[in-house]
Amino acid sequence: MDAPHLRVAVVGAGNVGRALVQMLHDSERQIALDDAATATLEVVGVAVRDLSVVRPGVPAALLTDDPLGLVTREDVDIVVEVMGGVDLARQVAEATLARGASLVTANKALMAACGTELARRADERGADLMYEASVGGAIPIIRALRTSLAGERISRVIGIVNGTTNYVLTEMTQRGLDYESALAEAQVLGYAEADPRADVEGFDAAAKVQILASLAIGTALAGEEISREGISGLRSVDVDFARRAGYVIKALGVVERVGEHGLSRRTHPALVPLDHPLASVHGAMNAVFVEGDKSGPLMWLGRGAGGEATATAVLGDLLHAARNRIAGRHDQPFTVDDRLFAVDEGEVSSVFYISLDVVDEPGVLAQVAGVFGRHDVSIQSMEQSGFAHEARLSFVSHHARTRDVEATLADLNRLSAVERVGACIRVVDGGSR
Numbered sequence: 001m002d003a004p005h006l007r008v009a010v011v012g013a014g015n016v017g018r019a020l021v022q023m024l025h026d027s028e029r030q031i032a033l034d035d036a037a038t039a040t041l042e043v044v045g046v047a048v049r050d051l052s053v054v055r056p057g058v059p060a061a062l063l064t065d066d067p068l069g070l071v072t073r074e075d076v077d078i079v080v081e082v083m084g085g086v087d088l089a090r091q092v093a094e095a096t097l098a099r100g101a102s103l104v105t106a107n108k109a110l111m112a113a114c115g116t117e118l119a120r121r122a123d124e125r126g127a128d129l130m131y132e133a134s135v136g137g138a139i140p141i142i143r144a145l146r147t148s149l150a151g152e153r154i155s156r157v158i159g160i161v162n163g164t165t166n167y168v169l170t171e172m173t174q175r176g177l178d179y180e181s182a183l184a185e186a187q188v189l190g191y192a193e194a195d196p197r198a199d200v201e202g203f204d205a206a207a208k209v210q211i212l213a214s215l216a217i218g219t220a221l222a223g224e225e226i227s228r229e230g231i232s233g234l235r236s237v238d239v240d241f242a243r244r245a246g247y248v249i250k251a252l253g254v255v256e257r258v259g260e261h262g263l264s265r266r267t268h269p270a271l272v273p274l275d276h277p278l279a280s281v282h283g284a285m286n287a288v289f290v291e292g293d294k295s296g297p298l299m300w301l302g303r304g305a306g307g308e309a310t311a312t313a314v315l316g317d318l319l320h321a322a323r324n325r326i327a328g329r330h331d332q333p334f335t336v337d338d339r340l341f342a343v344d345e346g347e348v349s350s351v352f353y354i355s356l357d358v359v360d361e362p363g364v365l366a367q368v369a370g371v372f373g374r375h376d377v378s379i380q381s382m383e384q385s386g387f388a389h390e391a392r393l394s395f396v397s398h399h400a401r402t403r404d405v406e407a408t409l410a411d412l413n414r415l416s417a418v419e420r421v422g423a424c425i426r427v428v429d430g431g432s433r
């Protein structure tokens with residue numbers, strides 16, 4: 001008996017789309033792919049913006065510059081959206097699901113903007129919505145949260161989910177580069193965009209935090225309640241202090257339960273203890289560290305970007321969606337827990353590292369300590385280093401409320417002896433409460 005046949009439309013043939021089409025057309029893989037899909041897969045069209053570009057591995061006869069025309073074709077069973085952006089991608093997604101075709105996407109911006117709504121539509125139409133590549137590139141974290149950990153109560157997810165910032169911070173740590181030089185090098189090597197703001201200011205990580213929160217804890221995928229801090233203010237002195245104190249600075253995306261139904265979602269740099277598994281994630285690598293009540297700690301590590309690495313995750317989704325289609329079923333969307341609420345981030349407590357440049361004169365330390373004390377921020381360690389007429393004071397607090405630390409910084413800024421408030425960075429697992 002002939003194997004069933006499914007038709008696939010690919011929207012986008014850039015880094016990811018081209019690698020995917022090449023994998024689907026690799027003759028050495030055909031038997032394995034057909035087995036995994038329980039069907040033969042045929043790419044019936046590939047949408048791009050510029051038809052004149054030569055794309056090795058993508059047959060010119062498949063190209064079209066009409067993505068909506070392609071995905072509304074009657075014979076298309078599964079659409080793969082690897083174009084990026086939100087507006088047109090959303091139209092592509094809606095048109096696909098309206099026909100009852102399944103959608104595979106790598107687009108975190110799309111999922112963060114309207115993932116809950118798309119999941120609902122897919123479910124109504126008996127179709128799949130899959131987005132493994134939207135967080136952590138090749139790392140299979142979405143499926144792990146959606147299936148293997150579906151019955152576990154997850155208390156915290158910490159991710160190094162942006163390769164650009166991890167590369168910059170690794171270069172600052174290992175080679176002693178300052179922020180500007182490390183970023184310039186990342187741009188030359190293609191790890192950072194010419195306009196790096198989406199990465200270094202935490203926007204990209206925030207979209208991934210939204211997606212992780214929806215799957216790990218059950219929040220709706222929408223809204224702007226992500227507290228976001230980037231890495232552009234970090235200085236070499238902070239990186240040096242971290243190393244001397246037994247930490248390394250990493251840019252993290254964090255999803256954390258606070259109490260029974262409170263949820264903190266945030267992106268920020270943090271001091272990570274050197275013996276924490278995330279401390280050894282270097283360069284452009286990504287990792288996701290998950291803590292479950294019964295499972296304990298788990299970690300996934302891998303390539304968070306790159307056309308081929310990301311295309312493996314897209315391909316896995318495509319094969320799974322194909323199997324489902326042949327079997328006449330679809331995956332359930334994630335469950336939204338209506339009892340969850342976004343906590344006031346000012347109330348969330350953490351250990352903080354704070355650095356100050358002060359004038360080097362008697363009585364300054366007492367003034368500074370007085371400000372900390374007034375706001376109930378107690379200090380677990382302090383380091384002083386002097387240079388000319390100035391000194392740098394570096395503090396690590398005990399657990400303190402974010403709001404109290406912010407008030408402390410505001411008052412410290414008003415002290416005439418304080419030349420500059422430098423860093424204020426959270427410390428991961430920084431001691432008892």
Ligand SMILES: NC(=O)c1ccc[n+]([C@@H]2O[C@H](COP(=O)([O-])OP(=O)(O)OC[C@H]3O[C@@H](n4cnc5c(N)ncnc54)[C@H](OP(=O)(O)O)[C@@H]3O)[C@@H](O)[C@H]2O)c1
Nearest residue numbers: 012013014015016048049050082083084106107305306310
């Ligand atoms: N690259 C990665 O490492 C990575 C990792 C994880 C997730 N992702 C996600 O994967 C998606 C694709 O990323 P990418 O790096 O492959 O992007 P890319 O290299 O910029 O490719 C985008 C593709 O979409 C096409 N396109 C853009 N606008 C279009 C339009 N209006 N009409 C038709 N086609 C259009 C482009 O056509 P032209 O080629 O003609 O310009 C190009 O082929 C994004 O959502 C991204 O966030 C990427």
